[in-house]
Amino acid sequence: MCSGKCSRVIAGSLYPLVLLSILCNTMLFFRGWDVKYAKEGHVTEEVKYLGGIAGGGILVLVAALYIQVTGEHGCCGNRLGMFFSIIFAAVGAAGGLYSFIVAALGLANGPLCYNSKEWITPFKNSSNYVSLTKSDHQCIEPKNVVMFDTVLFIALMAASCLQVLLCAIQVINGLVGCLCGTCNKKEVKTNKSHKFSAPL
Template structure:
């Protein structure tokens, strides 16, 4: 049915997005492919929030695998997927979509904060490790000439902007898909109510139509 196909399609999209979020978050730990900055805790405080691994990744995998499971028939009884009538599949769909929204929203918010503050780096002007753009409220994003304030790691500003922006877009897309899935689950629940009311009536009509009259005895 249409409900099942839409849910499975969203599930596969969420799976891909969650895996991309995990990869992007892992890359944040290794600017220029080097591990020494993470080993010495010389990265932005927002990198350690695991927003892409836990938020946009693992939490979003919950609705992704649940919705994909509808296709392969892994859920039975309460999770029956052939029909929404008289089962709690729509409720489960809404609940797992809320988990996905929580994870994606967490990732989205952390990305906004990280882009606003800027990277943590070695500033050649002050000769210390600091966040030189923390008071710019994101204004440094358009002031490319100031990016050279960060001397080490090399190209850390570009690295952070690129990956945090990717995570921002991915988590935003996850939010949209999960919201769509909540609407989809609510429609499925409404369909359940209507179908549950019509099914007994149709079954009763069918029995009346196909019933065979019993023979009667003749009177003396």
């Protein structure tokens, strides 16, 4: 597979991961499927850092859009375009890494919840909160918040890991494209020759 085609595949794989990151981060604001907690400001601190929206969302989306352009023949589908794709891929990797760190912190610290007296983060600095059956009784409100936050933060971590991996592959692909070319011109010439060749 030439570097141009590889860029298109990588960009196409990044788009659903961007959507997943934005969706997970947005859902974390609506805990227990209720808007009132977001209105009252009772949201887990790490959710406010917008790791999935800003990092795994916007930064990776910008990178994916440019990476796709380098896979097409035209102004960016050349060696210089591939060089810039390395920079954009690095930006995308940084966005994915930011999303991963924020999600990991959210998972490690646990959710903000109401324990019948006050809003606290009861599982912060506790390694056993992930055993949901034991820890869930400490959170009265929102309902099932431990499971809710855990599933979404794990989904964010998985998406960001794949984003970083794909962007790292694009860095290597961009380097190959810089040195060897994108082979888009070869594809265009081949297509033209097929168009103008008369049938025997």
